[in-house]
Amino acid sequence: MPFDPCAFHGEKFVGKPVTAYTRWSIAGVRHGFRQKSCVNCATERYAPVIQVSVPSGDESIAWPETCLGCGVKLDGDVFLTWLTFYRGQDRKDYVMPCCEPCTNSARETLRMGAQELPDRDPGNGAKVGGATPYAPDEPRRKPVLPW
Numbered sequence: 001m002p003f004d005p006c007a008f009h010g011e012k013f014v015g016k017p018v019t020a021y022t023r024w025s026i027a028g029v030r031h032g033f034r035q036k037s038c039v040n041c042a043t044e045r046y047a048p049v050i051q052v053s054v055p056s057g058d059e060s061i062a063w064p065e066t067c068l069g070c071g072v073k074l075d076g077d078v079f080l081t082w083l084t085f086y087r088g089q090d091r092k093d094y095v096m097p098c099c100e101p102c103t104n105s106a107r108e109t110l111r112m113g114a115q116e117l118p119d120r121d122p123g124n125g126a127k128v129g130g131a132t133p134y135a136p137d138e139p140r141r142k143p144v145l146p147w
C-alpha cells in the first residue's frame with residue numbers, strides 16, 4: 001500500500017507516520033483536521049505546539065492565567081485547540097490553551113497539508129471563559145513527544 005506524502009515536506013516517506021487529529025471551533029463552528037507526516041517533520045513542527053499544550057483526558061485541567069506561548073495575561077479569554085497524536089497504536093492527547101495570536105500561528109502549522117474532517121466530535125474545541133487559576137510557580141514543562 002502506498003504511503004501518503006508527508007504533510008510538511010510533501011514527499012512520500014518510509015516508516016510509521018505520525019497522524020495528528022486536531023479540533024477547534026471558530027465562532028461556534030467546529031473544525032477538525034487530520035495531518036499525516038514523517039517522524040522528522042512531526043518532531044520539528046509539533047514540538048513547539050506540544051510545548052505550549054497540556055495533556056488532556058484529565059478532568060481537572062486548570063486553564064493557565066497566562067498564555068503558555070507568549071505569557072500574555074489571558075483574563076479568561078482562552079482559545080482551545082485539541083490535539084490527538086497517533087503513531088501506530090500509541091495515542092497522546094493534548095489541549096493547547098493559548099491567546100489568539102499564539103493559537104492562530106499554531107493552527108497554521110496544524111492546517112499545513114491537512115485534510116479537513118467532517119464535524120463529529122461535539123463537545124470539544126469550545127472557547128472557554130472563566131479560566132481557573134494555574135499554579136503560578138508551575139515549572140515550564142519540557143515537551144514530551146509521544147513518539
Ligand SMILES: [Zn+2]
Nearest residue numbers: 006009038041
Ligand atoms: Zn516530512
Ligand SMILES: [Zn+2]
Nearest residue numbers: 067070099102
Ligand atoms: Zn500567546
